[in-house]
Each structure stands twice: as structure tokens, then as C-alpha cells.
Amino acid sequence: MSSRAFGILIFVAQTLSALAMPVALAEDKPPAASKPITREVIAVVPRSWPPQYDLDENGNPVGFAIDVMNEIARRAGIGVTYRVVENFAAVEQAMKDGHGDIIPNSGITPERSERHFFTAPVQTTAISIIVRVKTTGIGNLSDLAGRHVGIVESSVGEKIIKPYGNILPTVSKDAVSALFELLSGHVDALIHAPSVISALARKAGVEDRIEAVGKPVMEIKRAIRVRKDRPELLAALDDAVKDFVGTPDYQRIYVKWYGKSAPFWSERRIAWAAGGAFATLLLVFAWWRYRLIVRVNRRIAASEEKFRDLIEGAVPGVLIHRDHRPLFANRSYARIFGYDSPEEVLRQESALDHVAPHERERLKGYSAARLRGDKAPAVYEFQGVRKDGTPIWLENRARVVDWEGAPAIQRTVVDITERKQLEDQLLISTRQQAVVAELGQFALMEGDMAVFLNTAVVLVTKILGADFGKI
Numbered sequence: 001m002s003s004r005a006f007g008i009l010i011f012v013a014q015t016l017s018a019l020a021m022p023v024a025l026a027e028d029k030p031p032a033a034s035k036p037i038t039r040e041v042i043a044v045v046p047r048s049w050p051p052q053y054d055l056d057e058n059g060n061p062v063g064f065a066i067d068v069m070n071e072i073a074r075r076a077g078i079g080v081t082y083r084v085v086e087n088f089a090a091v092e093q094a095m096k097d098g099h100g101d102i103i104p105n106s107g108i109t110p111e112r113s114e115r116h117f118f119t120a121p122v123q124t125t126a127i128s129i130i131v132r133v134k135t136t137g138i139g140n141l142s143d144l145a146g147r148h149v150g151i152v153e154s155s156v157g158e159k160i161i162k163p164y165g166n167i168l169p170t171v172s173k174d175a176v177s178a179l180f181e182l183l184s185g186h187v188d189a190l191i192h193a194p195s196v197i198s199a200l201a202r203k204a205g206v207e208d209r210i211e212a213v214g215k216p217v218m219e220i221k222r223a224i225r226v227r228k229d230r231p232e233l234l235a236a237l238d239d240a241v242k243d244f245v246g247t248p249d250y251q252r253i254y255v256k257w258y259g260k261s262a263p264f265w266s267e268r269r270i271a272w273a274a275g276g277a278f279a280t281l282l283l284v285f286a287w288w289r290y291r292l293i294v295r296v297n298r299r300i301a302a303s304e305e306k307f308r309d310l311i312e313g314a315v316p317g318v319l320i321h322r323d324h325r326p327l328f329a330n331r332s333y334a335r336i337f338g339y340d341s342p343e344e345v346l347r348q349e350s351a352l353d354h355v356a357p358h359e360r361e362r363l364k365g366y367s368a369a370r371l372r373g374d375k376a377p378a379v380y381e382f383q384g385v386r387k388d389g390t391p392i393w394l395e396n397r398a399r400v401v402d403w404e405g406a407p408a409i410q411r412t413v414v415d416i417t418e419r420k421q422l423e424d425q426l427l428i429s430t431r432q433q434a435v436v437a438e439l440g441q442f443a444l445m446e447g448d449m450a451v452f453l454n455t456a457v458v459l460v461t462k463i464l465g466a467d468f469g470k471i
Helices: 003-020 064-076 088-096 110-115 157-161 175-183 194-204 231-244 248-258 267-285 287-312 331-336 342-346 357-372 417-445 449-468
Strands: 039-046 078-085 102-107 116-118 123-132 148-152 168-172 189-192 210-227 317-322 325-329 379-385 391-403 406-415
Touching (some): 039 064, 039 088, 039 231, 064 102, 064 231, 064 248, 078 088, 110 116, 123 175, 123 194, 148 157, 148 175, 157 168, 157 189, 168 175, 175 189, 175 194, 175 210, 189 194, 194 210, 194 248, 210 231, 267 287, 317 331, 331 406, 357 379, 357 391, 357 406, 391 417
Parallel strands (some): 039 078, 148 168, 148 189
Antiparallel strands (some): 102 210, 116 210, 123 189, 123 210, 317 325, 317 406, 379 391, 391 406
């Protein structure tokens, strides 16, 4: 490639980048004047519910709901003191006990409207089914039958799936955890607000890996909730809400916490377009190298398919124990741990014998916390030990059950040892592809196709020679 042609290509890329830049907004109007503070209120908020609520490094409440509340209070002449509690259940209790006057951003429901006043809506949020990109077969709630579906604790998700008894719920403490469950493949779909999940995914740089499917399953209006013995407070807040929502100041706060939708000509799309042009040239001069890369990709795809079959075809083992003494085991549990029958498992002194020594204290702690009613992870991985001493990896789902009139722990385990091995193989293959791509880009930046070809042949042979030589 000549230096002139390379310069033209750079000019085109820069032009596309310019198109991707957002147009500067017209100068905003001056903010509305503050009113003198005539009353003080206590706002009760949960510790963490991003992007609505969170704490900064100094422990002060921040988030979309906080910024909106502060602006509305400024316009209404109200001083706000925030009382931070652990979760939404604690928020409700604080309001019931009279320890708070308002909740800044609360979903409007008939049950809550009987106990408290609500201002005009501050925010309208759609609730949808969210899946990983390229997921097929899911478009509405009926398609979730028999699937693992993520919902967020204290959200409307539980109410939505309740009529569908064949949906398998996985409850996460917050939207961040729910997004991780979806991306890691522990759930097939997630029911939540796409605006919230997209904002969190955008912040983590994985926005292109998720999408909302089908029509929204529900629409929620959120407003400031006020105690019913404060009608004068409701009137002041309601006027300020109507005056504020929809203004440029409101839009600025929304974009701050939820972000803007990326323009079509984003940096990533420009990079893909430029990469496509380079790939066309490479196909002309190096088609046989391209065939090698295709074969590597096929190997990766085959490994991914095998990994998917392993997970979907896994038969879970079930064990019920009290004080780690086995009370019940099914045949799958016995098979996973190398025992001849469930009866042989029940003859063991302790279920901890199936756990690697370095993991035992952690699992004992989880069981003790769960029986006390304290928080403990419902799903986690641990290293186990088969009857013959062979180490294995397991994914475990734990809960408290009633067994013969007394509480006990039920463990549902799946052997994920082969999945762990495949993940390592996939990681190695992915790194190999990244090295090849990076070397190719380096050579192209030099502006000489001969340099690219020679560099690719020599370095690919050195790095992947043993593997490619068999192709």
C-alpha cells in the first residue's frame, strides 16, 4: 500500500470520527432560582441501588434519585437530610416507624398509595426481558418456561413472573449482580429496566453484549413518596416536580446517570469499517492465511458448542444435611462424587468430606449464616473431592429446607470440572487470535504490505507454529 493511499484511508477514518462526535447543545437557560428554605425533611434511601442510589467514597448518598431530589427541594425551598438504611425493606420500616418524611424515588403502586401520598411522576420506566446478544427463542414471558431468569431483590420482577410457575427465578441483591449473572450464563434472561441495565453495561464496556427483546412487560411510574400527615409538604413538592421534570436540568441529570445512546458512527463502528477495508486487502494478498484463521475459529466454535452441551445436559446432584451430617442424597450426587449409591453417601460422617480442605471453613460459614437468617450467597462455586481423592469443581445452589420438622441445608450441585478446563482452552485460543490481529495491525501501520506478510508468516509460525503445522 502506498503512503498516499494510506493517507487517504486515514482521512476517511478521521471524517467518520468527526461524524460520530455529538453536536454541541445550545447554551442552556439559567437554572431556576432557589427558594428560601422554609421546612426541613428527612429522606430515607437504600444504601445501594445504582444508578438510583449509591454512596460516594465519603459515604454520602449519590445517584439519579438523589440529584433529582436535591434539585426539586431547591426549587421548593425545602432542606433535605438523608437517612441511609440497608435496603428497601428497611426504607419501608423507617417510614412506618416515623423516622422519615419522604422517599425520593419510589414506584407508584395501589398498595403504597393507601399508606402514603405520591407527587406527580418523576420518572417512567419500562420493564423488559433482557438477554445476551444473539440469544434465540425468547421474545415474551411464555418463552421463559423452564429457564433460569434473573430478578433483582425488592424489584417488580418477582411480581411479574409469579403467575408463571414454571419459570426458575434467580434473585440478585442488586442490578450489578443481576447483570453479571446474565453475562456469565448463570441465567438465560433478566427481567428489569433496560435503561438501568444498559447504563451499568455501558459503564463496564459490555453494552454490545446485551439487548432487550419483545415488548415491555410492564411500565412503572416513579415519584416522591410522602407521609400522609404531611399534605403541605406534598403540595410544595408536587409543584416543584411539575416545574422541573422535562427541563434541560432534568435531562442533564438523566444523561449523567443513565448515559446517552451511542451514535451510529461510534468509534467501535468506525474501527470495524476500517478493519473491513483492511480485511478486503488482506484477502487478496493472503487468502491462504485467512483459511488458517477460519479453521482456528471453527475449533473455538466447536469448543463453545461442547461447553454449552456440558452445561445444558448436566444432571444436578442433591444433598440435604444438618450440621453437615448427610440426611438425603440422590443418585446424581453419589455419581458426581464417585460413590456406588446414595446409601453409601448417607453412611459418611460429614458432607464436608466431599469438600476440599481449604474450602471447608468457607462453606461452614455460609451454612451457619444461612441457618441464622443472615445473608449468604445462594449460588457459588467450590472445589470438591471425589471418593478416590480426585479434585473436582462444582457449582452449588444452597437453601434452607424443613426436614422432618427441623431446618436443614439443601445443596444442589453440578460438576463443572470439564467446563473449567474448556474455559482455559478457549482463553488460550482467544489470546492467540489477539496476538495475530495485533501483529497484523502493526505491520499495516508501517504502510508496507510486504512488511505485513513477512511479519505475519514469521511470527505466526513462531507463536502458533506447532498448532498451525497440523492444519
